[in-house]
Amino acid sequence: MTSGGWPGGSSLAPRPVAEQAGVISETRRGAVASGRPRVEARGQGGPPRPAEATGSCHPDRTRADRPDTLSIPRRLQAEGRRRKVGCANAMRYDFDRVIERKGTGSLKWDTVERSTGVADALPLWVADMDFRAPDAVLDALRARVEHGIFGYAVKTESCYRAIIGWMKRRHGWAIERGWILFSPGVVPALNLAAQAYTQPGDRVIVQTPVYYPFSTAVVNNGRELVPNTLVEEGGAYRIDFDGLEQSIDERTRMLIFCSPHNPVGRVWRRDELEKLAEICVRHRLVVVSDEIHADLAMKGHTHLPLATISPAVASLTVTCTAPNKTFNVAGLQAGNVIISNPELRDRFRAVLTNAGLTMANILALAASEAAYDHGEEWLEQLLEYLHGNYLFLRTFVEQRMPRVKVTPLEGTYLVWLDFRGCGLGDPELKSLLLQKAKVWLDAGPMFGAGGEGFQRINIACPRSILAQALERIAAAISQ
Numbered sequence: 011m012t013s014g015g016w017p018g019g020s021s022l023a024p025r026p027v028a029e030q031a032g033v034i035s036e037t038r039r040g041a042v043a044s045g046r047p048r049v050e051a052r053g054q055g056g057p058p059r060p061a062e063a064t065g066s067c068h069p070d071r072t073r074a075d076r077p078d079t080l081s082i083p084r085r086l087q088a089e090g091r092r093r094k095v096g097c098a099n100a101m102r103y104d105f106d107r108v109i110e111r112k113g114t115g116s117l118k119w120d121t122v123e124r125s126t127g128v129a130d131a132l133p134l135w136v137a138d139m140d141f142r143a144p145d146a147v148l149d150a151l152r153a154r155v156e157h158g159i160f161g162y163a164v165k166t167e168s169c170y171r172a173i174i175g176w177m178k179r180r181h182g183w184a185i186e187r188g189w190i191l192f193s194p195g196v197v198p199a200l201n202l203a204a205q206a207y208t209q210p211g212d213r214v215i216v217q218t219p220v221y222y223p224f225s226t227a228v229v230n231n232g233r234e235l236v237p238n239t240l241v242e243e244g245g246a247y248r249i250d251f252d253g254l255e256q257s258i259d260e261r262t263r264m265l266i267f268c269s270p271h272n273p274v275g276r277v278w279r280r281d282e283l284e285k286l287a288e289i290c291v292r293h294r295l296v297v298v299s300d301e302i303h304a305d306l307a308m309k310g311h312t313h314l315p316l317a318t319i320s321p322a323v324a325s326l327t328v329t330c331t332a333p334n335k336t337f338n339v340a341g342l343q344a345g346n347v348i349i350s351n352p353e354l355r356d357r358f359r360a361v362l363t364n365a366g367l368t369m370a371n372i373l374a375l376a377a378s379e380a381a382y383d384h385g386e387e388w389l390e391q392l393l394e395y396l397h398g399n400y401l402f403l404r405t406f407v408e409q410r411m412p413r414v415k416v417t418p419l420e421g422t423y424l425v426w427l428d429f430r431g432c433g434l435g436d437p438e439l440k441s442l443l444l445q446k447a448k449v450w451l452d453a454g455p456m457f458g459a460g461g462e463g464f465q466r467i468n469i470a471c472p473r474s475i476l477a478q479a480l481e482r483i484a485a486a487i488s489q
């Protein structure tokens with residue numbers, strides 16, 4: 011199978027191969043260019059792209075040596091070392107490659123017409139990436155599938171070790187095995203946390219505009235939603251600490267914190283985290299810190315886990331992480347909930363048990379372990395590519411859509427675009443983007459107070475797709 015293929019591709023009808031298009035090279039990063047994407051059909055990788063055209067020395071990663079045992083890690087490590095020697099200073103993964111996702115059961119690509127009524131709208135909304143996961147993850151999954159038995163799984167020691175190692179290496183956070191609980195993703199963990207730490211009618215704070223399942227986790231569980239809207243000044247966002255203090259009363263039990271913040275793209279600084287921690291500790295609020303985007307801090311920004319800020323805040327913090335965003339494995343529904351306080355941990359474990367969620371997904375375990383043990387090199391290249399996409403978008407918008415403002419992206423691959431200068435109401439803006447531009451973004455009001463006049467664009471796609479979407483938006487706006 012080529013790297014453009016889809017596992018089990020024979021049962022999925024191949025799609026036509028679109029023509030070669032203006033893929034923007036790394037050396038032209040930041041330049042405004044447009045291009046139609048080169049699409050590769052599933053199961054048809056097409057001819058390998060020359061290394062000089064893609065900037066990759068492994069443009070087409072055909073793997074003759076399919077693993078036939080589960081003993082992957084040592085072999086991969088050796089292979090990784092070999093590749094690295096051969097690829098000094100070169101892009102090794104080809105994030106420019108367009109891989110067809112239609113017809114693969116993709117939420118992003120296969121619900122376009124049903125959800126929007128516009129069959130050919132380009133979807134840049136939900137937060138998954140149009141890139142293949144790291145080879146180490148694919149190899150681990152293949153090995154697991156090749157084994158062919160998918161009985162009940164136990165959380166393996168090697169998976170715990172991989173999570174612990176990742177947290178230490180990437181975030182300087184020494185966590186213990188016993189602190190880690192598993193959940194089928196972070197959104198389930200937010201809902202379970204509402205059940206574990208609050209009673210019906212209790213008040214829970216979220217900092218809008220924010221990823222909308224924060225609010226639904228509160229409201230759907232019969233708790234009272236308390237928005238503490240972020241302050242925006244000249245396109246920069248900060249926490250309204252005074253507003254936060256004022257919104258806390260004796261019925262307020264919990265804050266769901268987004269760090270890095272989706273959708274405004276902030277990576278919170280130490281001084282901001284310290285202030286937040288101090289307030290939460292003083293009011294004895296449980297903080298559910300959603301750090302799913304932790305690994306996606308852009309150049310010049312460092313993610314700090316809230317629980318590392320002080321022992322006092324650590325004892326109130328429930329940290330939610332996952333390989334889902336980082337390694338594009340959201341469909342596997344892996345989630346790690348890290349809780350150092352035994353009492354909070356027992357309460358979370360109890361709601362997991364009551365929901366019947368004590369088992370682990372065998373494929374999610376394999377993918378998590380491989381990603382955390384062997385995905386670092388891929389991630390570094392991904393971050394570079396995403397940063398390139400962000401610079402590309404920023405330059406494009408500055409030059410071609412001066413009435414639109416780009417919120418600085420410190421982390422995540424979701425860019426918060428300010429369309430308020432276009433003088434349109436939200437329904438008109440939504441209709442312009444969908445009906446005229448034929449681009450599907452997430453509308454700002456979905457993220458709660460402070461989202462009016464904004465749209466969120468997902469830039470984790472090949473640059474040619476991003477260019478195409480931006481061209482469409484620029485043309486619609488200028489009409």
Ligand SMILES: Cc1ncc(COP(=O)(O)O)c(C=O)c1O
Pocket residue numbers: 136137194195196197198221268272300302303332334340343344345
């Ligand atoms: C802040 C945040 N939390 C959670 C999720 C989803 O997490 P999961 O797929 O693990 O449920 C997302 C996805 O966009 C997100 O942005």
